[in-house]
Amino acid sequence: GNSVTQMEGPVTLSEEAFLTINCTYTATGYPSLFWYVQYPGEGLQLLLKATKADDKGSNKGFEATYRKETTSFHLEKGSVQVSDSAVYFCALSFDPQGGSEKLVFGKGTKLTVNP
Amino acid sequence: DTGVSQNPRHKITKRGQNVTFRCDPISEHNRLYWYRQTLGQGPEFLTYFQNEAQLEKSRLLSDRFSAERPKGSFSTLEIQRTEQGDSAMYLCASSLAYRGGYTFGSGTRLTVV
Numbered sequence: 001g002n003s004v005t006q007m008e009g010p011v012t013l014s015e016e017a018f019l020t021i022n023c024t025y026t027a028t029g030y031p032s033l034f035w036y037v038q039y040p041g042e043g044l045q046l047l048l049k050a051t052k053a054d055d056k057g058s059n060k061g062f063e064a065t066y067r068k069e070t071t072s073f074h075l076e077k078g079s080v081q082v083s084d085s086a087v088y089f090c091a092l093s094f095d096p097q098g099g100s101e102k103l104v105f106g107k108g109t110k111l112t113v114n115p
Numbered sequence: 116d117t118g119v120s121q122n123p124r125h126k127i128t129k130r131g132q133n134v135t136f137r138c139d140p141i142s143e144h145n146r147l148y149w150y151r152q153t154l155g156q157g158p159e160f161l162t163y164f165q166n167e168a169q170l171e172k173s174r175l176l177s178d179r180f181s182a183e184r185p186k187g188s189f190s191t192l193e194i195q196r197t198e199q200g201d202s203a204m205y206l207c208a209s210s211l212a213y214r215g216g217y218t219f220g221s222g223t224r225l226t227v228v
Contacts, residue, residue, distance in 0.1 A: 004157075043119065043206070043219035044158070089157050099146065099210030099217050102171070105157030 002027045006090050006106035013080055013113050021075040021109045023064075023090035031092040033057075033066055033073040034103070038087045047075075047088070051096040080113045087111070119220035121207050127226045128197055135193045136223045140209030147190050148217065149182055151175065152204040164190060165212060197227045 007022040025033065035047040035057070048057030053068035062077045073090060087108045095101035120139040128134050140147050145166050150158035161180070162172045166187035176182075179197075184190040194201055204224050208217040 006157075041221065043221045044208075044217075045219070046216050049216075091157070095213075097210075097213065097215050099215050100212045102148065102160040102163065103150075103158070103217070105159070107155065107157050 002031070002092060002104045004090050004092055004104055004106035006088075006109050009109040009111070011109060011111045013111070015082055015113055015115050016079045017113075019075070019077040019080045019084075019111065021088055021090075021111070023073045023075065023106060025071050025073065025090075025092050027071075027092055029094065030068075031094055032096045032098060033064070034091045034093065034098055035062070035064055035073070035075050036089040036091060036105075038089065038108075040086070044089065046098065049098060080111070082113045082115055085111055085113050119207055119209050119218050121205075121220035121223050123223060124221065125224045125226075127228060130197055130199060130227055132197055133193065133195045134197060134225060135191050136205055136225075138190045138192070138207030138209075138220060140189070140207070141218055142188075144209035144211050144218070145187070146210045146212050147184055148208045148210075149190070149192055150206040150208065152206055152222070153202075158206055161192075194225075197225075199227045201225060202227045 032051040034049045036044040037047045048059040050057040050066035056065045090106040091103045148163040149161040152158040164184040179195045204222040207220045
């Protein structure tokens with residue numbers, strides 16, 4: 001079946017540190033890949049996405065590259081801020097837009113950034 | 116538009132009671148999804164509707180669970196004879212099929228005591 005594996009959390013960093021959250025997937029076929037973010041008390045929000053191999057998704061200083069050869073979609077940010085503290089979910093879908101098929105999520109990684 | 120609205124935000128119920136949650140999607144969205152998120156896990160798909168038709172149900176959705184979207188607008192998720200294992204965050208999302216991504220609501224947190 002289709003599945004997503006994320007690095008275990010929680011992750012605690014100091015402000016301006018470099019962030020990497022690992023994500024690998026198993027899928028039959030070629031899915032689109034997504035990172036969602038969940039701030040405390042809020043719904044999940046799409047952070048970025050990539051729809052085919054070697055695509056790079058980026059938003060708000062976060063980046064992730066779709067690597068078919070390693071079946072990975074690692075999330076990175078060069079300099080985190082306190083406001084980035086949230087739970088991050090990697091997900092896959094067989095709809096490039098992400099809204100017309102069910103999403104398969106990883107377990108989530110909680111990030112805390114200290115000032 | 117105020118986004119996807121879920122009510123109530125929190126529900127505490129005794130084991131064996133029935134509960135019902137409501138989701139109001141973005142008005143022009145024709146697809147509506149329900150997910151369940153337990154502590155330390157990512158959201159898991161339960162079911163989805165296109166307009167009023169329920170097109171897919173997960174095996175997670177036991178016969179104690181029923182979802183409806185009677186007029187293709189709001190949706191309800193009912194759990195009968197609740198069990199402690201039903202304690203979770205129930206998330207609703209809506210989308211416009213083949214036109215874009217999901218918009219998630221803030222969820223309903225259910226605690227069964």
